[in-house]
Amino acid sequence: MLATSGPRVLLIEDDRQLAEMLSMLLIEEGYRVETARDGQSGLHQGLTGEFEVMIIDRGLPVLEGLDLLRVLRERAVITPALVLTARGALVDRVEGLDAGAEDYLVKPFEIPELLARIRALHRRHLAASTSLPLGVRLLVLENRTVVDPRSTDDAVALSERECGLLAVLARSPRQVFTRPQLLELVFDRADTIGTVDTYVHYLRRKLGREVIATVRGLGYQLGRP
Template identity: 55%
Template sequence: MEDEARLLLVEDDRRLAAMLEQVLQGEGYTVDVALDGQRGLHLGLTRSYSVIVLDRGLPGIEGLDLLGRLRSKGVVAPALVLSALANPADRVAGLDAGAEDYLSKPFDLDELAARLRTLRRRAHGPAPSVLPVPGGTFEVESRRVVRADSEERGLSEREAALLGLLARRPRQVFSRSDILFQVFPDVSDEGVVDTYVYYLRRKLGKSAVTTVRGAGYRLGEL
């Protein structure tokens, strides 16, 4: 399984959530558990996930409402709905709300794991070699930003990793802890994130990275 396999599990049944957390950790995921829709929304908007698993009958915010809110805010992580509501109309409602898959309870753990692997393979696909960024394009392999006036700016490996993370999900807000987890896994001080945001702004302009007060950073407006 690829690195950075982080999973958000939103399930209000504490016993089931604890069991799934243990099983999914065994599959190689770093699992964040939310026991209600409000917590699920907060985590989904402030951290980046490889995949999301959520129930429908959640306290606080109903599961499909939660998924719709995440999608409206630019969260694109593939989602699997895990629900006791299993008739065709329920499945259609889940898929229409933005889920990529729907598995009814009771379920087989091996099937759940296989479906999650499939979702992750589909989501990764071939990585783009050129990404749009404010004022130009980012050439991933060469770690260069080519500005609209054809001026080029070379980036360090860590600067390029940070810009790539933001540029691949330009509408998503990444918390400092999430950026640290994905770009600087060997560092424990979140201050390094602010330092590298400063480096990017110094090279590419202040508008390259937007600060979202109280939440973190996202790519600047394209």
């Protein structure tokens, strides 16, 4: 089933077979994927679209991958980028990082490592964001509200603690957090485990029960709102 609300990935790869394989793999992992087969198309999509992660091959036709990346950085596109390449020498890796890549992976690569690196880049993107995705809604950190970009309805205001709890879950949407972990990350030393449950209840009352999922015997994670 195609993802409709997952992180958005721009995949720029001219090897058709590899691009199709990676696209299918990422979709199965819950990402929304747009692909480009040459540097010029990738540049256009990178400048006009909004993505959480970019995966860029170096040996692209029309516009070489690092030249593409340099232009994006010059145009203030800050989306984290992973460069895929067959060039694994130290000088090539340094050149890729200096061009603006956050990570550099040499072909052939192992799929679990690629997925782990993409998750790390996505976390970096979320850490720097002023808003975090909650399905089709957004948690706006600046004013502690939840909004639906598709609707003109009023935003839902959150308290500082409600916002902090939801932000922790939204920054790592696949992770299950135990109650002690959430207590340490969000609340004060004087609070008890029951405080976590209380604020989960508050958030569900404001945003719907599906916003936070209970993982029986473990704790909580972001739901599928």
